[in-house]
Amino acid sequence: MIFITIAEDHISLSDGLKVFLEQDSNIEVIGNAPNGKEMLEMLKFVKPQVVLTDINMPIMNGVELCTTIKSLNKNIKVIALSMYDNPGAIKEMIDAGADGYVLKISPLTELKKAIETVASGKNYFDQAIDLEEVNKKEQ
Numbered sequence: 669m670i671f672i673t674i675a676e677d678h679i680s681l682s683d684g685l686k687v688f689l690e691q692d693s694n695i696e697v698i699g700n701a702p703n704g705k706e707m708l709e710m711l712k713f714v715k716p717q718v719v720l721t722d723i724n725m726p727i728m729n730g731v732e733l734c735t736t737i738k739s740l741n742k743n744i745k746v747i748a749l750s751m752y753d754n755p756g757a758i759k760e761m762i763d764a765g766a767d768g769y770v771l772k773i774s775p776l777t778e779l780k781k782a783i784e785t786v787a788s789g790k791n792y793f794d795q796a797i798d799l800e801e802v803n804k805k806e807q
Contacts (some may be wrong), residue, residue, distance in 0.1 A: 670787045673714060674700040674734055675707040675721040677756070685749075688776050695783065708736060716744060717787050720779075723750040723757060728805030731764045738765035749779065752793040755802040758793075762802070768792035779802070 672689065674697060675746040676682040698714045701707040705728040707719065719737060723730040734746045747768035748761040758769055767786045768781050771794045778794060785792040793799060 670695050670718060670782060670783060671698045671714075671716045672696070672720060673707060673710060673716040675719060675725065676700065677702045677703055677722060677725045677732065685776075685779070689780065689783070692749030692780065695728060695780075698778075704730065704736070706734055711737070711740075711744075718745045718782075718783055720747050720749050723748055723752055723761065731760050734761060734764040734766050735780060741758075747779075747782050753796065755798070755804070758797060758802045768788070769797060771792045771796055784788040786790055 671734060672695065674682045675762040679768065680684055682700045689695045689697055698716055699710045703725045708718050718753040721733050730748055737746055742783050747766065748766050749772060750757065751772045753771055761769055768782045768791060770782045774794055778804050782792040
């Protein structure tokens with residue numbers, strides 16, 4: 669069983685993700701929060717293997733959330749779920765410690781694959797992401 673939490677300020681999206689993901693008997697959504705600050709509070713009480721996070725949220729964004737999660741517990745995997753496909757945003761999440769990055773325009777099956785891959789200890793990046801272009805941002 670893969671336990672996940674969702675940090676997403678659009679409640680209808682997080683509710684829809686929960687419904688879709690829990691159709692898989694191997695995934696359970698154990699919490700959701702509308703911003704990074706509330707997610708960090710939740711993580712004091714629940715222990716997910718994977719946190720899905722939007723990048724652009726009020727109060728605390730996904731980059732800050734990812735950085736903080738990784739500083740507190742490197743075993744929690746973080747997947748960015750974002751509409752931003754520009755290499756700079758992706759690089760920023762990778763630098764924050766994200767284990768995966770999925771675009772919101774991708775099919776939900778891509779997100780499910782990302783969750784399974786990241787939970788198994790590997791990184792996962794959306795098929796639409798050009799990692800070569802992202803890595804150029806280092807130079």
